[in-house]
Structure formats: C-alpha cells, structure tokens
Amino acid sequence: MASSPKLNSRIPEGSLENKWTHLKSTVRLVSPANKRRLDVIVVGTGLAGASAAASLAELGYNVKAFCFQDSPRRAHSIAAQGGINAAKNYQNDGDSTFRLFYDTVKGGDYRAREANVYRLAEVSANIIDQCVAQGVPFAREYGGLLDNRSFGGVQVSRTFYARGQTGQQLLLGAYSALERQVAKGAVKMYARHEMVELVVIDGKARGIIAKNLVTGELERHFGHAVLLCSGGYGNVFYLSTNAMGSNVTAAWKAHKKGAFFGNPCFTQIHPTCIPVSGDYQSKLTLMSESLRNDGRVWVPKAVGDKRKPEDISEEERDYYLERRYPAFGNLVPRDVASRAAKQACDEGRGVGPSGLAVYLDFRDAINRLGQNVISARYGNLFEMYEKITGEDPYKTPMRIYPAVHYTMGGLWVDYNLMTTVPGLYALGEANFSDHGANRLGASALMQGLADGYFVIPYTLGEYLADDIRTTAIPTTHPAFDEAEKAVHERTQKLMGINGKQTVEDLHKKLGRIIWDYCGMSRTEEGLKKALGMVLDLKKEFWTDVRIPGAVDEFNPELDKAGRVADFIELGELMIRDALMRNESCGGHFREESQTEDGEAKRDDENFAFVAAWEYTGDGAEPSLHKEELTFEVVHPTQRSYK
Amino acid sequence: MAESINLKLKIWRQRNTKDSGHFETYDMPGVSTHMSFLEMMDVLNDRLIRDGKDPVAFDHDCREGICGMCSMYINGRAHGPLKGTTTCQLHMRHFSDGETITIEPWRASAFPVIKDLVVNRSAFDKIIAAGGYISVNTGNAPDANSLPVEKVKADEAFDAAACIGCGACVATCKNASGMLFLSAKVSHLALLPQGEPERKERVMRMIDAHDEAGLGSCTNTGACEAECPKEISISHIARLNREYLRAGMSQE
C-alpha cells in the first residue's frame, strides 16, 4: 500500500535516532527581527497550548492565545492525575529513549508513526528538566532527588508525579510561563473566547473568527500561522471524564476548511471510573488506575444476583480478570480491562442499581496489609469516592465502570505538526500523532508538553521562513468577511429554530448512540445502524433544538449548541471510520475481528495505515486518504496478556 | 437517608454587570440525594429552558474539583457547607428536606458579576503575571536532578501550589482579600531553590498587583483557610509577610 499523494508526512531522512537531531540542525530559521513581525494564533491553553504560546513568545513571535475558560489556568490538562513519563533512567532500571519509544509504539498497538514516537521519547527528558526549572513541585525522595513510580503495567519506573495532581502542577507551570509573556506584552491573552471559524486565504491558514463569550461579539484575528491546541473530543459521548466545556469545535471547523481528520474512531475508555448514578449525570469521574494494584475486580457468578456484596460468598464471585488473564490479572491494559467489564455487564452480571458496574474490592488487601497501608496508598482516592457516592470503600467494595477518557484520533499532522492546511498546526490531544490506537498511562502530559515546548518552536520556523515578507493581512480582507458571515448565519439559524428539545437532550441522544455502537465494542451491523441514527439526529437537531436568550449576551446554551452541532458531525465521521476499519486494534474493538478466545485481533496486512478523512461538503461522504505505516525498527506482534 | 428531597432555591439573578440584580426563588421538588450540586442546577436550568425562561448562568468546567472554575456562595459559605470541597464535588445528601438554599455569586469589587453567578476573576491572572513564575525560557534548563530539593520543603511547596485559583478565599474574607491566593504562589516559589533569584522582586510586584486589583487587606481572621477547598494554610500568608518584610528592608 502506498500513502495517498495528499499526505506528505515529511519524516526526515536518516536513521530513527538521527531524524530529529538532523531536522533541528537543518530546519530553516527566522531571524529575531522577522519574528517580531510574525503573528501566531494559539487556540487553547492546556499543556500544549500554554507551553507553545509561552515558548514562541520567548522566541520573539507575537502570540495571541485563546481559551474558552475564564483563565488559561483552567484548561482540562489540569485534571490529569497519574503522572508524566520520561526516559530519564534516574532509577537505573534499564530505561532508555528506545524503551520508552518501544513501549509507546507497542502500547499503541502499532498504529502510530515510528518517527514521531521516537522524537517524543527523545524530548521527554527535556520536559522534566524544563518543568523542574519552572518550579513544578514533583515528588521527591528524602535525598532531595526526584521520585519515580511504575505506571500502567510497564516494567520500569519512569513516571514523574506530583501526588495525584500531576496535570495540575504541569499546567500551572506552563500557565505561569504564559503569564510571564503576557506581562511582557509578547502574548495577548483572550480568555472566555472561543474559536468559531478558521480563515483561509490563498490556501493558507491566516486567522480565526473568535467569539467573545461574554458579549457574544464576533472578533477577527489575523495570524501568519494558527496553532490548534484545543484538546480531544471525548465529549462526543456526552458522558466522559472530560470537562463540561471540552469540545471539538476548533478542530472541526479546521476540518471543514481542509484539515484531514486522523483515526477519529480511536478513543480510549478508561476502566476505573465511578459509575453513572442517574439520568441527571453530567460527567464521569476517573479513579486512578493505580487502584488496580491492590483492588480485585469481580462480579457475581450468577446472572441478576442483586445481593449485597458482603453476602456473596467467595465461591459465588467471579474474579474475571484473574480468571481470564492469569499472567496480568487485574493489571491488564486499559482497553482489555474495559472490554471485560462491559462483557460481564452485558451478560447481566453487572452490579449496583443500574447493573452497569463491577466491584473493585479491597477486602483482601486490607486483610493482608492493614487499613493503614491501604489508606496511605489510596486515602485521597477513597475519600473522593466517598464524597461522590456516599459509600465507604473500606467497608464495601467500590463500584466502577469504564468511561471515555481520551481520544487518540485528531487532526492529521505531518512530522512538523502541520495539518493538511498550510500554516495550520495541531498540537497535543488535538492531533492524532503519537499514541496510535491506544495511549499508555502518563503519556498524554508528555505529548502535550513535547509538542508545545520542544517541537513547534523548531518546526514552525520551517513554514514561517517563507512568510517573512507577508505583512499582516488586514482583517477587512474578504475571506474574513465571508468567515464571519458564515458564523453569523449559522448562529441566526440556530436561534431561529426554537424547537422543543434542549441542547442537553440532543447531546445525550448523541452520546447514547456513540456509546452503544461506537464505544468499547463495535460491529458492522451496529455501526451501520448508528450511522443512520446520527444522520437522523442531525436533522432533529437542526429542526428541534431550543436555545434560550439572545445572541449578544453571555449565553452558555448557545455556545453549547454550536459545540453539540459539531459533535454530531464528528460522531458521523467516527462511525464511518470505525466501519471502515474492519480490524481490532487498541481501543478499537470490532467483534468481527477477534481471536477464538475473544481477544482483539489486528489485521496488519490491510489496516497498517492512518485513516485521514477529507471533508467534501455538507451531506457528502468524506473521502478517505491512507498514510501507510511502516515499521522499520519495531516489528508488530499480537499483544497477549494471558 | 432519603433518596429524594424537596428544596427551595433562592438564587441571585443579574442580567449583566450593569444590572443591579435581585433574588428569585425556585421550587425544586424531588431532588435526588445522589446528585451533585451542579447537577441539581442543571436540572433547574433544563426546566427553565423548557418553560421558555432564562437559565441560571454559573461557571463550571471539570466537575472534579480541580479546575477552580465553579464558584457559588451557598447558604452563606463559599462552595457550600462541606469542608475542603468545591461546589462541583458537593452532593445533595448534605442538605435536608424542606430546606431553602440561598445561592449568591462571589462578592468583591475585584470580581465584578458578569451574569447571575458568573464573576470575572481576571484579577488573579494579573497577580500571577506580575511575578508568579520563575523566569526560565524553554530550552535553558539544567538536568532536573542537578538541584536537589529538601523533601519537606518540596512537599510544603506542593501544598501551596495545590491552589486551584477559585477565589473562595476572596469570597469568604470579610475584607475580600486575595492574600491566601497570592501567598500560595509566593510561598510555593519561595520554598524552592529555583525561586531564589527573583524572590524579592516577586513578592513586591505581586502585592502591588493584588492591591491594584482592588482586593482588600488581610486581617488574619483565618476564614479563608477554613473555607479553602484545597485547605491551604494561612501559614503561607505568614511566609508572604516574611518575604515582604525581608524584601522591603533590603530594597535599594
């Protein structure tokens, strides 16, 4: 298979270890005098956005940064708990750049680009240095040096952490670097602003239309380049561990203006979340994966056994992970654990009021180690669980269920992180690049910061070096007129529907469809059915949504409506992608493609490619472009955790 | 415990910054005690939208107690009655049947109301921009382990850095002072060797930014510490004062 001619991944020549070094020393540069004259727009201020905005401003570019929250410090990177991986080998346990690279490619089930992943592993060490220099209070040992832990079943301790709040500390570090540039006037910060359209002039990204969420006004912003650092699209499922405001709008607008969307069906479902308690549920809360180190997962053997867990004897319990995966037991990777929980619940053996939960039991661990030890390890998590559920996990087993957590798919980018629209870049979770079909624990933070601190400052110059003679295009340019007009018309259309269903109603319906048919387990039949349902839902949305209030005021319902409209379109694309990919890999499980004992079966012969989807117009079927994945160093094998 | 309770909500409604605002009362029958406080607000808003009325605007995002976006003054207390808990983590089982719950926005001249319960907290960003950072450009950092940090200090720095910037300290303080927020950042950076070079300038500049924002001064009532959802200690304010005194005495 050859890659589509429309996809140039721009992977540098040379051996894997030398590609990035080679690019860094040969990439074109922009002189300081010219940087001053170049405007860069950064959308989103999470780990990728804040670090990119700060680093580019330090280099001398004029940066405009946008976030929909009231402060850049609130981006959802803040909620990451576990840690950040880096190949520092501080523990002398045999870690190396190559091992981190290898684990990531394998963990991603061989659907990521080798060159990108190697670079990620390479810069991982610099990230830790940078963050420590910024004052990020990582956990330390008594000798004053940095502490590490093993995370997500890997065999080395390479995860740096700051209690259970690593994402928060890293983001606040990047945020402080960003605010420093704001104070210097190098970054102009636009909080409570949302990008609602991309402006493309002569085939290049040249700016955005942003909505001031407080006043409802539309603003035009020019940029020589536009960086989308707007995160993932997990909220397409309605219920996810994403923040309420996390959305795909910026990326989706870019997609409709020519940026290809990569592997949209690759979503990660995290096995240990607090289950849904009622139809009012607005979001799901993640419980750290580390709980599976000591907790045992089980369901009753009998279907429909609704007794209290304490009343179910040892013989009547099914510790299904230990039974099915004797080698890894409760520590199997996220996708495997999630799928097994779903299967148990589908068989009618789920627990709790909804039947959509399994037990995570600490009884044996408490008996073996004592409550003090368990409390020292997981005290804060137990507390959080009790706060939310009102149940004491020291006395009764936790109930957990999988929830959507991360999206590996995203805008297709080349090695330089540029999308198929020249001048438009995607960083962090917003791009598809590094995690393949499944992301390893503690790698999301690493990728966001790698892209922002260490990749884009180099690769952006390659493009902007040609642009030093482009003077700022006035925002009176017809392309801006047109883009703003499109946004305006769409808003008017939304406000004019005045139907019966709330935005939430429709969002919940979408979530239900995607979760049921494009969630943990997918079939051709189900996906075909879901495609019809989503297309119907789109019509329903545009004829029956009800949005209160006015356009020219603070109107969160209107903002949400715009986001849900985009989620519906993205949902359609996810289903198409899942339907096309008739293999199981990572988080994508097609029931048609499984081994005899029900495990995921990859099809490297036919599907070792990145699916990059091109938008071809409203109502038209998107067209698929394939980027062939070649593995020169790591040779694909079937994962087994038996 | 009852599975559902009936409540009355007395909520501050204000169209925009210029509007003078007023309270409105809503009946909330059959509230599930498993709901979070914000989910109850969702249910109310859902009803208001269906009735053709304007939903209540409130800030919220992560709903897991870490982003610092949610901000309600519930029954006279920032983030409600539960210690060490943000509004989004507060659940309805902590309220009783028949209760009237009064909900107000953060009140401070530095935090003007945008709409209903939504306020503008950009004063906090300005305080951080004034010096809440270590001036190190990307790419300049030495190896992370070249600078050991005493564990006790690193842990204490973390305690301070755990601030989520929600503004509950300002909302609670009778003087609408932002000292707990400000001190958390000053203390975090003062405890680490990386923060040493800018130590004096930082504290002076950040306090100036705090005062310029129109936030009040600290009178050591300790209310902020009691209501902080991350339970940040006022000993950080003492450290801030110490830093200030030291910087002030040595300034040329």
Added chain:
Amino acid sequence: MIASLRMFYSSVGRKLVMAMTGLFLCFFLLEHLYGNLLLYKMDGGKAFNEYGEFLVGNIIIRTVEFALFGGIILHIIDGLYLTYSNKKARPVRYAVNQQSKNSTWFSRNMGLTGSVIFIFLVVHLRTFFVPHRILGAESSMAHDVASAFQSGMYASLYVAAMLLLGAHLNHGFQSAFQTLGWNNHKYASAIKTAGTLYALLIALGFSSFPIFFHFDIMGVASNILHTTL
C-alpha cells in the same frame, strides 16, 4: 510618598504598621499593669504615687510617652484606613453569610472593639492622665483612683472596657505575629496560647482594680482612702 517608606504603603505594609504599633502597645500595657499593681501594696498608695512621679520626672519616659501617643494615633489611623479600604473591596454584601462557621466574632470586629477601646481611652485619660500629668494636680493619684472606682457606673464601665480590650488583644497578639511573619505550623499553636494568656492577664489584671476598689476587697480601697499623704 516617601520612597524609603514605600513598603509601608501597600496592604501588607499597612498591616505591618498595625502589627508593630500593636505589639508596642502590648508592651506598654504590661508596663502599665506593673505600675497599677503597686496599688495593692497596702501602703496607702505611696509606692504607686512615687512611681507616677518618677515617670513624670524622667525625660526618657516623657519621650517614650510621645512615641506611645504616636503609636496609638498611627494604630488608629492605619486601622481606620484599612477598615475603609476593606469595606470598599466588597461593595455589595452577601444576603446570607455564615461567617461564624469560619472565624470568630472578635477576629472580624477588631475595628469595632478598637473603637470602643478608643472611647474608653479618652475617658480614662480625661480622668487620670490629664489632671495629673498635664494640669499637674496636687492630689494623690492613688486616692483619685480609689475614689473614682467607688462609682458603680464607672467601675463597671472599666470592667467592660477591659474585657473588650482582652478580646481585642486575644486576636491582635497572634495576628501581629502572623503579620510579621513569625508564624508557621510549628509555632502557630504556641503563639495562639501565648496570646490568649497575655490577653487574659491584661483583661483580668486591669479589671481587678475597679472590682477590688469598688467592693473594697481585702481593704485595698480603705487603705488608700483613709490615708492622707
């Protein structure tokens, strides 16, 4: 603005002024209490009067007295300014505010207790300080004290004022330490305890005079009132 005093103009700087003047006044109160205790010497007020005369005659003491008044005035002006600017920081008050759940009444009402103490101070100075130190009254000061407290009204005003002063000091003492930065996890409770003990000593110590003299407990009043020096 005097540049070298820049640090005292910020919100923290003004608090430093409050703390420093406050601690200075705390020290003065101890000295004052020591002087008053001489009234219990059962020597007809001799030691007390002599001590008073010593204070009047000593140039250093007189200088310190100016500093003391300066301190009081600074403490008051700064307090007023802080109260004013703090009120300005919250123009709209809460309809429901359960401050009692997170702080003590006295910690929140230092301005109020301070104002009452100020009124008391004026009365107190008018009764004792002005006649003896400024107008140079020839009478025995001990005698004046003892007779003043024979009025039930006056004695109870004194007791009430001293209890308020105690409450003011209870918060003020530890607050000053906090403001000066002499507070951390290790010392916090020790400072709090010391502050409470100090406040109790001052409040009970000073309250004892109106009570003992009014009720002539152990004959302290008659000892002075029946002695002519």
